[in-house]
Structure formats: structure tokens, C-alpha cells
Amino acid sequence: MAEPNTLLLVLLFLAVAAGWVLGRGAASRDVPEETAPPSQYYLGLNFLLDGEQESALKAFSEALAVNAETFETHITFGSLLRKRGEVDNAIKIHQSLLSRSRLPDIQKNQAHLELAKDFIAAGLLDRAEQLLKDLLELSEEHQLEAKSLLIEVFEASRDWGKACELTESQLGELREDDAHQKSAAIKARAKLSHYCCEAAEDKESAGELEAARELAERALDWTEESVWPHTILARLDQQQDQPRRAYDRLVTAAKMSSERLPEFAAQLIAVSESVNCRDELTPLIATLLTQREDPQLRVILADEHRVRGDDAKALEIIKQGLNKKPSSRLLMQALTLLGEEVATPEIIEGAQKLASRQSAYLCGVCGFHGPSFYWQCPGCKSWDTLHRPVR
Numbered sequence: 055m056a057e058p059n060t061l062l063l064v065l066l067f068l069a070v071a072a073g074w075v076l077g078r079g080a081a082s083r084d085v086p087e088e089t090a091p092p093s094q095y096y097l098g099l100n101f102l103l104d105g106e107q108e109s110a111l112k113a114f115s116e117a118l119a120v121n122a123e124t125f126e127t128h129i130t131f132g133s134l135l136r137k138r139g140e141v142d143n144a145i146k147i148h149q150s151l152l153s154r155s156r157l158p159d160i161q162k163n164q165a166h167l168e169l170a171k172d173f174i175a176a177g178l179l180d181r182a183e184q185l186l187k188d189l190l191e192l193s194e195e196h197q198l199e200a201k202s203l204l205i206e207v208f209e210a211s212r213d214w215g216k217a218c219e220l221t222e223s224q225l226g227e228l229r230e231d232d233a234h235q236k237s238a239a240i241k242a243r244a245k246l247s248h249y250c251c252e253a254a255e256d257k258e259s260a261g262e263l264e265a266a267r268e269l270a271e272r273a274l275d276w277t278e279e280s281v282w283p284h285t286i287l288a289r290l291d292q293q294q295d296q297p298r299r300a301y302d303r304l305v306t307a308a309k310m311s312s313e314r315l316p317e318f319a320a321q322l323i324a325v326s327e328s329v330n331c332r333d334e335l336t337p338l339i340a341t342l343l344t345q346r347e348d349p350q351l352r353v354i355l356a357d358e359h360r361v362r363g364d365d366a367k368a369l370e371i372i373k374q375g376l377n378k379k380p381s382s383r384l385l386m387q388a389l390t391l392l393g394e395e396v397a398t399p400e401i402i403e404g405a406q407k408l409a410s411r412q413s414a415y416l417c418g419v420c421g422f423h424g425p426s427f428y429w430q431c432p433g434c435k436s437w438d439t440l441h442r443p444v445r
Contacts, residue, residue, distance in 0.1 A: 125151070125161045132168055141176045148172055163193040170203055174210070183207050209435065214253040221246055247276040247283065248429060248437045254286050263290055280438065281307040281314045282429060285321065297328045305338065312342040316350045316442070317427055336362075349381040350442055356387060365391055415440040 132147040151157065151165035166189050173182035186204040189196055201220060208217035225242040228235040250273035257266035267290050273283040284307035291300035304322040308315045315322075326332040339355040342348075352375040356368040369391045375384045416423045417440050422433030431439050 125157065125164075129164060129168055132172070136172055136175050141172055145169065145172045145176070159192075160195065163189060163196055166192070167196050167199060167203075170200075174203065174207060179207050179211050183211075206435065209430070212252070212256070214249045214256070218246055218249045218253075221249070243276045244280070245437060247273040247280050250276065251280075251282045251286060251429070254283075258286070258290065263293060266290060279310075281311045281318070284310075285318045288318075288321065288325065292325065292328075297325055301325045301329050301331060308338065308342065312346050312348065312351060313441070315339075315342065316354065319354050332358075332361075347375075347379050349375055349379055349384050353383055353387055356391075360391075414442060416443045417441075 128147055128151055132144045132151075135141075135147065136144040148165050148169040152162060152169065154162075157165075166185060170182045170185040170189065173179070173185065183204065186200045186207065189200045190204075193200070201224060205217055205220055208214070208220065221242055225239055225246070228239045228242070230236050230239060250269045254266045254269035254273065257263075257269060267287065270283045270286040270290070273280070273286075284303045288300040288303040288307075291297070291303065301322075304318060304325060307318065308322065323332065323335065326335055336355065336358045339351055339358065343351050343355060352371055356371045359365070359368040359371065369388065372384055372388045372391065375381075376388060414425045415427050417431040417433055417436065419436045419439045420431060420434035422431050422440075423443075424432075427440055429440075430437050
């Protein structure tokens, strides 16, 4: 486990001292005055001087009296514990804050919000949902953040209907004539499209094809820029004996976003064969390459030439790619095509291992990387942010 931030520890140490001083002022009005700081204060100081930061954190937490003046320190400490994975301790701190009857409502509402975050981190989504719904009724100040967290809860529980409902209500509150709000509205529509796609795939898995089609078409109503609804509708067309319509949808999607073509290339190839149109893919991909240099598209184009028996053309395409935008995948493909006349089996195998070890996808927001594609990043939960780095 990573060590706590030393600066925060020092600040917490000072806050304990300040809290004790402030506590003395409050005590003079209510209870007999303490003549010295609590023993946990000195214990925490000893831990801090000895470099035992974990123990110092706990000791300072116990020493710091809860009042309006020290509230923010408790909130910060609880947040730190949550980020460190000590969710149970964060919950205890925030529940303790909520039990303090003398805290102002605005601070109790803040503790309410932090406790909801703790429950989300702990996977206690039902509790988090109820807390956030309560907070929407209690606090005007925390409406925006509470709604955002509630949407996060609905996403995590895959309740796409509720996520859509709440996001639509947020969208209705935005003004299109304001540049900032217009940008937020565009993002909200994109999220609504993703929610509809997720729901559509759930329906498809359950065999409810008409419901799935309706949801995928709703996704297109929210935004025309995503290829995901097209790939879902193409699958449904295939299942409902409409292969030509499926082919046309996928070609449209490829032209719309060549960057996403590798994610549905296998589907496009299968459909093109079912309607005897595979020969049309070669000029299509070649045209897309002239518009955007992409090593993965080159690999797909080279494979199409290899399927047709033209290994020389495939090798030429790969070599061009190595000159323009080299990658490990292109190098592996070149060595495979050249064969043992140029490279030994060990070299070819080494290139294949090198290519397979590279992370196929990278999130442009949080840096998450992995071999599989997701429409929603598993790390930061952003939508449509995973891309293929050139390696």
C-alpha cells in the first residue's frame, strides 16, 4: 500500500492542535476545560517523528475533535482513506460526522455526499442510491454532484433505464445558447446513446430482438457520430435474414469512423461473404487508408490481398506502412510474409510475442491499457475513450 502524503499528515497534525484549542473554547461554555491535548495527540506526534505514518494517521484522527472548525479536516482525512482503499474506515469517519447533531446542515450534507462516495467505492450501490436520493431532497447546493454520482450508480448497476431518465432530465436543464452548456449537452446526448446501446445489447442477449432494435434506433436519434448503434443494428439484421441491409450499415459505419473499423472488421467480412461482396472491401479499405494512415487498417488490407492469393501486394502494403507509421504489428506481418528466406522461425516468433505483449487499447483520459476494447473505460468510466496506440 502506498504511503500517505506527508504534507497531509503535517496539516492533520496542525489541525489536531487547532482543533484542541478550538475545542477548549467550546468546552468553556459547555463542559469543564481540558488542560492539555488528548493523549492520542502526543501518540500521533511520536508516530510521525518515528516515520510510522500509518499509525500517525489513525492517532491524529482519534485525537481531532469534531466541530464546525475541524470538519473539513475530517472530510479530507476520510477522502484520503477512501482513495487508499480503506473504505471501511472512511465510512466510519463520515458516519461519525453525520451523527453530530451540532454540525450545520450544509456540513452534514457534505458528509452525506462523502458517505455516498464511500458506499460506491465499497460496491454498496443500493445504500449509495438511497443516500443520493435523500440528498437531492435535502440540499440544493449538492444537486449537480449528487445527480452525477447517482448516474454513476446506475451505470455500475447496469440500470440503463434510470441512467437515461436522469441524464435526460439534466439535458432538459441545459441551455443551447450558452457555449459551456452546449458542450455539456453534446456529452449528455453521447452518453444517452451509449446507454441505449448497452440496453439494446442486454435485450439482444435475452432474445428480445425487436426491443433491442428500438433501443439501437433511439441511440442513433441521440447522436449520429457513433458506429456502435450501426453494428448492433447490423447484427439484428443478420439475425432477421437481412444480410444486405447489415452489409450496407457496416459500410456506412466504416466510412463514418475508419478508426473503429478494426472493432467490427470480422463482422463486416462475414456479412460481405454472405452477400458475395467481399471483393468490394479491398477498394473500400484502400480508400480509407488514403484518408487516414492507420497501421491496423494496413494489416486488414494486407490480409484481404493475402486471402485473394496476392502475397506480393500484401507485402508491398506492409512495407509502405513501415515507412509511414511503423508498428510492431506491421513488423510481425512483414516477417511472416517474408518467411524463412529472410527471417528464421525464431525471429518471426519473437516478433509475434512482441506484438502480443503490447497493450492493444489505451484510454486517452486516465491511461488505462489492456488487450480488449470497451466502449466504457474500466478505469475512469469515460465513454468511447479507448484507442489503439501505434506501437
